[in-house]
Amino acid sequence: MTEHSVQLDELDARLIELLAAEPRIGVLELSRRLSVARGTVQARLDKLTARGAIKGFGPEVVPAMIGFGVMSFVTLEISQRYGHDAVAGHLAEIPEVLEAHTITGSGDLLCRIVARSNADLQRVIDQIVGYEGITRAHTIIALAELIPYRTVPLTKAATRI
Template sequence: MAAEHSVQLDGLDVSLVELLTEEPRIGVLECSRRLGVARGTVQARLDKLVGRGAIDFGPDVAPAAIGFGVTSFVTLEISQRHGHDPVTAHLAAIPEVLEAHTITGTSDLLCRIVARSNADLQRVIDQIVANEAIRRASTTIALAEQIPYRTLPLVRSTVH
């Protein structure tokens, strides 16, 4: 989720995010104890970060661990007369589409999708391209994850 307002992080914010990244089930009281600040301070910082969309809470599900071992990236070229909204609605209805981004270049959308197998990937792609507004799709299968999705190094870089 994109933040509507830029959130400036200070050392305490970064320490709080680091602690929650390393131990996501830790409570506010334990955070305050470890960081050496009042419980109300930790809660206020969390409320600010959540309220501005900088962080969120929820389970981080690993698709491969629940049977979706194939990850691929699909670029889509869409008919400009239809626009992005109908295609986005179509993609949102497909559970295997994990994310979609409008992009620059020769394609219009980039999607990350998962499937149970290569044969299942064909089914997912067929479902994606069934929309009449999608003119062309190009799929790249990910062989191995070299750097998992991460934000902590970015968060750490914000404090000078």
């Protein structure tokens, strides 16, 4: 466990599970369903949010449903003289770059990107590699999502540690 990690208990896991299933649920309804005081729910939410275990309560947008039906993963190799921060700044300006992570292995960064079509994917990749600090890109197109991004099973497992 890292120095700043949050130890979850069963109540935290149940709270997160309810929020994941019904993001618009209110604190009062959460307290009713969890059979705990409203103040307890609010205190738990405040603690989980303040410590970074919960990042937000906003809507989860499905890119394919708003016209971005092509998802791909791109491994980037970067010029070390530019560094990760400069490349990340460039990538942050491209709306189709959903996330980027520094990685180990044959590349330096791994990005998840979306596009409207395969032709549009070429445009996005060209925009990405058009930056002088990026020396090479390897793209893999995702065909189907078998397991969507999820954290509820992880929060349940965290209570069993």
